Structures are given as C-alpha cells and as structure tokens.
Amino acid sequence: xxxxxxxxxxxxxxxxxxxxxxxxxxxxxxxxxxxxxxxxxxxxxxxxxxxxxxxxxxxxxxxxxxxxxxxxxxxxxxxxxxxxxxxxxxxxxxxxxxxxxxxxxxxxxxxxxxxxxxxxxxxxxxxxxxxxxxxxxxxxxxxxxxxxxxxxxxxxxxxxxxxxxxxxxxxxxxxxxxxxxxxxxxxxxxxxxxxxxxxxxxxxxxxxxxxxxxxxxxxxxxxxxxxxxxxxxxxxxxxxxxxx
Amino acid sequence: xxxxxxxxxxxxxxxxxxxxxxxxxxxxxxxxxxxxxxxxxxxxxxxxxxxxxxxxxxxxxxxxxxxxxxxxxxxxxxxxxxxxxxxxxxxxxxxxxxxxxxxxxxxxxxxxxxxxxxxxxxxxxxxxxxxxxxxxxxxxxxxxxxxxxxxxxxxxxxxxxxxxxxxxxxxxxxxxxxxxxxxxxxxxxxxxxxxxxxxxxxxxxxxxxxxxxxxxxxxxxxxxxxxxxxxxxxxxxxxxxxxx
Numbered sequence: 001x002x003x004x005x006x007x008x009x010x011x012x013x014x015x016x017x018x019x020x021x022x023x024x025x026x027x028x029x030x031x032x033x034x035x036x037x038x039x040x041x042x043x044x045x046x047x048x049x050x051x052x053x054x055x056x057x058x059x060x061x062x063x064x065x066x067x068x069x070x071x072x073x074x075x076x077x078x079x080x081x082x083x084x085x086x087x088x089x090x091x092x093x094x095x096x097x098x099x100x101x102x103x104x105x106x107x108x109x110x111x112x113x114x115x116x117x118x119x120x121x122x123x124x125x126x127x128x129x130x131x132x133x134x135x136x137x138x139x140x141x142x143x144x145x146x147x148x149x150x151x152x153x154x155x156x157x158x159x160x161x162x163x164x165x166x167x168x169x170x171x172x173x174x175x176x177x178x179x180x181x182x183x184x185x186x187x188x189x190x191x192x193x194x195x196x197x198x199x200x201x202x203x204x205x206x207x208x209x210x211x212x213x214x215x216x217x218x219x220x221x222x223x224x225x226x227x228x229x230x231x232x233x234x235x236x237x238x239x240x241x242x243x244x
Numbered sequence: 245x246x247x248x249x250x251x252x253x254x255x256x257x258x259x260x261x262x263x264x265x266x267x268x269x270x271x272x273x274x275x276x277x278x279x280x281x282x283x284x285x286x287x288x289x290x291x292x293x294x295x296x297x298x299x300x301x302x303x304x305x306x307x308x309x310x311x312x313x314x315x316x317x318x319x320x321x322x323x324x325x326x327x328x329x330x331x332x333x334x335x336x337x338x339x340x341x342x343x344x345x346x347x348x349x350x351x352x353x354x355x356x357x358x359x360x361x362x363x364x365x366x367x368x369x370x371x372x373x374x375x376x377x378x379x380x381x382x383x384x385x386x387x388x389x390x391x392x393x394x395x396x397x398x399x400x401x402x403x404x405x406x407x408x409x410x411x412x413x414x415x416x417x418x419x420x421x422x423x424x425x426x427x428x429x430x431x432x433x434x435x436x437x438x439x440x441x442x443x444x445x446x447x448x449x450x451x452x453x454x455x456x457x458x459x460x461x462x463x464x465x466x467x468x469x470x471x472x473x474x475x476x477x478x479x480x481x482x483x484x485x486x487x488x
Contacts, residue, residue, distance in 0.1 A: 001485040019487060034487035104485040116483040134484040141385030143486060145414040149458050150465055151484065158470035160484045166465060167486055170389040186474060197473055205471055212468055214393050220460030221394055221410060226402035227449055229441055230430060239360040240378040240395065240404045241245040241348040242387060242411055243263060243278035 001106055001187075002164045003034040004172075006179040020183035021046060022194055023064040029109040030194045031064050031073055032185045036138030037101030041088065041121065045080040045101075055079060070115035074105050074125045082123030102137040107187055107194070114189050142174040143167035161186065162209065165199075169210040180206070245350055245431075246408045247278040248416075250423040264427035265290060266438055267308040273353040274438045275308050275317055276429045280382030281345030285332065285365065289324040289345075299323060314359035318349050318369045326367030346381040351431055351438070358433050386418040387411035405430065406453065409443075413454040424450070 003020040017039060024030045035042035052061035053076055060066075067073045081101065089099045099121065106116035106128075116128035118135045128135045130153040136144065146167050151160065161184075171178045180201040185194040199206050247264040261283060268274045279286035296305035297320055304310075311317045325345065333343045343365065350360035350372075360372035362379045372379045374397040380388065390411050395404065405428075415422045424445040429438040443450050 001487070003487040034485060036487050104487055106483065106485055114483070116485055128483045128485075134486065136486045138487050140486070141418070142389050144418050145386050145389065146461065146465075147484070147486070148417050149414075149461055158474055159465065161471050161474055162465055162468055164484050164486055165471075170393075173392050174385070174388050195474070205469075205473075209468060213464065216460070216464030216467070217390065217393055220457065220464065221390075221403065221406055223460070224406055224453060224456055225449075227405050227409075229449075230402055230405055230439070239350065239358070239372045240391070240408050241276075241278060241350050241360055241372075242378065242380045242384070242391070242408055243245070243247040243280050243348055243382050 001032050001034050001104060002168060002182055002184045004168065004178050004180065004182050006177060007039050008177050011176070014177075016181070018183060020185060020196075022185060022196060024194060025065060027110070027192055029065075029107065030187055030192055031070070031105065031107040031109070032187065032194060033077065034104040034137065035101070036103070037121065038092075038097075038099055041081070041084050041099060041101040042103060044088075045077065045084045045103075048080040048083065049077055053079060068109070069112050070105070070107065070109055070117070073107075073109075074115075074117040074119055074127075077103060077105055078119045078123035078125050081119060081121055085121050085123075104135055104137055108189070108192060110192060114187070139171055139175050139178050143171040146170060157186065157188070165206060165209055166213050169206070169213060182206075245276050245278050245348060246412060246426055246428045248412065248422050248424065248426050250421060251283050252421050255420070258421075260425070262427060264429060266429060266440060268438060269309060271354070271436055273309075273351065274431055274436055275314070275349065275351040275353070276431065276438060277321065278348040278381065279345070280347070281365065282336075282341075282343055285325070285328050285343060285345040286347060288332075289321065289328045289347075292324040292327065293321055297323060312353070313356050314349070314351065314353055314361070317351075317353075318359075318361040318363055318371075321347060321349055322363045322367035322369050325363060325365055329365050329367075348379055348381055352433070352436060354436060358431070383415055383419050383422050387415040390414060401430065401432070409450060409453055410457050413450070413457060426450075 005016045007017045008014040019035045021033045052063045054061050062076055064073055085099055092099045101121045103119045108114045117125045119125040133153045134147050134151055151163050182199040185196045187194045249260045251261045252258040263279045265277045296307045298305050306320055308317055329343055336343045345365045347363045352358045361369045363369040377397045378391050378395055395407050426443040429440045431438045
C-alpha cells in the first residue's frame with residue numbers, strides 16, 4: 001500500500017499530511033489504511049475508530065486492535081465514515097464544499113486471510129479480487145494504465161512495488177496535487193507484520209526509477225515502426241490533438 | 245488530430261458517431277474539428293457554423309469556408325457553442341443531464357500559420373503552445389502520461405502519430421466509453437491539405453502497436469532494479485493499493 005502525503009485546499013494552500021495509518025500488534029494483526037479526499041472527513045472517521053465504536057446491535061466497543069476479522073474492520077471504518085459524513089455533509093454542502101472521501105483498508109488478522117478493501121464515504125465497501133489485483137483511490141486515472149497493462153495476480157512483490165511507484169511517478173507528473181513524500185507499507189502473507197518506509201522526493205531509487213522509465217518509454221516508442229500510411233517527414237513539427 | 249467515434253447515453257446505449265469534421269478547400273485552407281462531450285450540443289453547434297453565422301457587429305455571414313483566419317474560425321465555433329448551450333442548458337440541467345462539451349479546432353488558412361485551439365462549451369478558447377505541444381479533450385487522463393513523458397515540440401510527425409495512437413490505446417484499455425474506429429487527420433505545415441484515415445478496431449498497425457507497447461512496458465519494468473530496501477520474495481503474490 002502506497003499513499004502520497006499532499007493535501008490541498010486550493011493550489012494556494014498545499015500541505016503535507018500522513019495518509020497511511022498502520023495498526024500493528026506483533027504476531028496478531030497488521031491493518032493498514034490509506035485515505036483520499038476530504039481530510040477532515042477521513043481524519044475524524046479514523047479518530048472515531050481509534051476511540052472505539054459501538055456498532056448497532058452490539059454491546060462491545062470495537063477498535064482495529066480488537067476486531068475479529070478484516071471484514072469487520074472494514075465494517076467499522078465504513079460505519080465511522082458514514083457517521084462523519086452524515087454529521088458534516090449538510091454544512092459543507094451548504095458552502096459548496098466537497099465531502100467526497102474514500103479509504104483503502106488492507107492487511108491480515110491471525111487466523112484470517114490477507115484482505116484489501118475499498119471503503120466509500122457512504123460506508124459501503126468492495127473487496128479486491130484476483131481479476132483486478134489492485135485498488136486505487138483519489139487521483140487514479142493517470143496512474144491506472146501502467147497497472148492495467150502490467151500488474152497480474154502472480155506478479156512478484158518486488159515487481160508490484162516497482163509498478164506502484166511507477167504509477168505514482170506518472171500521477172505526480174500530471175497532477176501537482178499529488179506529491180512526495182510517499183508512505184509505503186509492504187505486508188507479506190502470514191507475516192502479520194508490515195515493512196514501512198517513507199520515500200522522500202530525493203529518494204535515489206525513486207528518482208532513478210522515474211528517469212529510467214521515461215528513457216525506456218522513449219526507447220520503446222522510437223523502436224516501433226512508424227505508421228505505414230504516413231509519408232516520412234523528418235523535419236515536420238506537429239501539434240497533436242487528442243479527442244476521446 | 246485523432247478522435248474516437250464512440251458515444252454513449254449510459255453503458256446500455258453505446259453508438260458510433262463521427263467526431264472528426266474537416267473543412268478543406270484545396271490550396272486555400274484545411275480546418276479540422278474534433279468534438280467531445282454532449283453530442284447534441286456539438287452537432288448543433290457545428291450545424292449552425294455550417295449554415296453560417298452573423299457575428300455581433302458584423303454584416304457578413306461567416307462559415308469555416310470563408311473566415312479569414314484560424315483565430316476567427318475559433319471565435320465562430322466558440323460563438324456557436326455558447327449559443328447552443330444557452331438555448332438548451334436550462335432544459336437539460338432541469339433533468340440533471342450534462343451539457344459539458346468541448347472541441348479542438350486545428351489547421352491552416354493560406355497566408356496564416358498552423359494553429360490549434362481548444363474551445364470550451366462557454367465559447368472561450370485557448371491556443372496550443374510549444375510549452376505543452378498537445379491538447380486533449382474528453383476522457384483525457386488515462387492517455388496523458390505518455391504524452392507528458394514523450395511528446396516534445398520537435399518530435400517528428402511519425403513519432404507524434406505513434407504517441408497519439410499509444411495514448412488512445414491506453415485510454416480504451418481503461419474506459420469502455422472510448423473506442424475504435426478512430427478518425428485521424430495529419431496536416432503538414434503549408435500543405436493546406438489533410439491526410440485523413442479511419443483506423444478500425446482490427447487495423448493491423450494499431451493492433452500491433454498496442455501489443456508491442458504492452459510488451460515494451462513489461463520488458464522495461466522487469467529490467468529495472470527492484471527496490472533495494474525490499475527483501476526478495478519470489479513467490480509472494482501481492483495485492484497492491486494506491487492512494488493519491
């Protein structure tokens with residue numbers, strides 16, 4: 001799971017906030033949450049979950065540290081998102097402010113399987129499946145093509161991390177509202193532990209990856225044959241227009 | 245200029261319409277228009293332009309066949325878009341229907357320079373410059389990263405056509421609302437003539453390009469070093485989560 005840290009209230013008000021939140025109890029569970037959208041909605045929802053939630057029809061107060069399953073964790077966070085949104089949506093919408101927010105929740109609890117969920121602001125959620133072996137939230141379109149083309153259910157972990165970082169590199173080149181540092185957690189199945197890492201803007205590996213990727217793409221399209229129906233005109237300098 | 249032909253009123257109502265419209269008078273002018281967004285808005289606006297428009301403060305009826313400059317052509321089309329939108333927006337918006345629409349207008353008129361404009365539904369427009377040597381309308385994000393990384397003001401025409409088609413290939417893989425056949429026009433400077441071509445779904449060059457591109461990307465990311473901080477785990481099968 002990779003999250004950037006940039007948040008903005010307009011291009012003249014850009015700040016850095018951690019959007020990756022990890023609950024880990026050694027040998028018992030590791031649950032990681034990434035957030036996108038309205039920061040006040042996601043922060044408040046996570047604070048509610050941290051304080052503990054009494055779900056309708058249940059007597060116990062539940063948190064991510066004691067939920068019995070990943071599915072239950074998703075329900076808990078979804079419930080919190082729904083409550084927060086219900087409370088603040090009317091006043092935000094009255095000022096034409098966005099209340100959109102979403103979260104990714106992934107990890108494993110002892111005795112259960114590795115799971116990854118996408119939780120919507122309305123509190124409902126979907127689970128990642130092997131047909132499309134990734135989930136994205138937030139500014140997702142720029143970074144999606146590389147994942148669609150290259151990520152497979154059997155892609156090894158190292159490759160998947162590379163692809164995730166390349167996907168982010170594509171996004172930050174096209175949208176200044178997304179930017180480093182990135183927070184990353186890698187969770188190996190049944191380890192019940194996450195390797196966390198912060199990747200700064202000047203991280204040598206990330207910088208090298210972006211440079212190599214641009215070079216590789218340039219070499220790739222140069223190596224392809226030109227359209228056979230087009231007369232070669234070495235010195236033509238086009239503008240190009242794309243309508244879809 | 246490349247345009248797809250797919251239009252939809254929901255995923256259960258998908259049809260094919262030409263969205264690339266060319267006005268060519270041999271030796272005098274070639275003007276190409278691509279449209280995106282609400283088809284009733286763009287079709288009506290183009291029909292108004294074809295019938296001729298008397299702009300405020302002018303006595304003559306103008307069409308794309310007699311405007312004196314590309315700038316004037318953009319004004320004419322912008323004026324028509326503005327009028328159509330003014331007339332139909334209230335009734336469409338009353339039914340929560342989108343009135344968003346935009347057009348690309350490019351080409352050359354004898355004595356003038358090659359120009360490319362993006363015209364908004366409100367009638368205002370911007371001109372393409374060498375800082376960002378392309379313009380996009382419609383579903384633009386999926387196909388933007390490859391253009392951002394690879395297209396330069398001095399990219400030769402054949403390369404630019406390849407990049408435009410690769411950009412479209414990325415978009416159609418991620419959004420079923422965009423699809424072939426594609427219409428394409430290539431206009432060489434001072435030729436005052438456009439080479440038009442329709443690219444069908446089974447076009448051998450286009451299919452080969454998509455296949456080669458996916459292979460080249462796969463080879464490129466496999467050739468890159470794995471993250472140095474990650475322990476190699478050949479058999480790990482990750483889900484990946486991306487939040488931006």
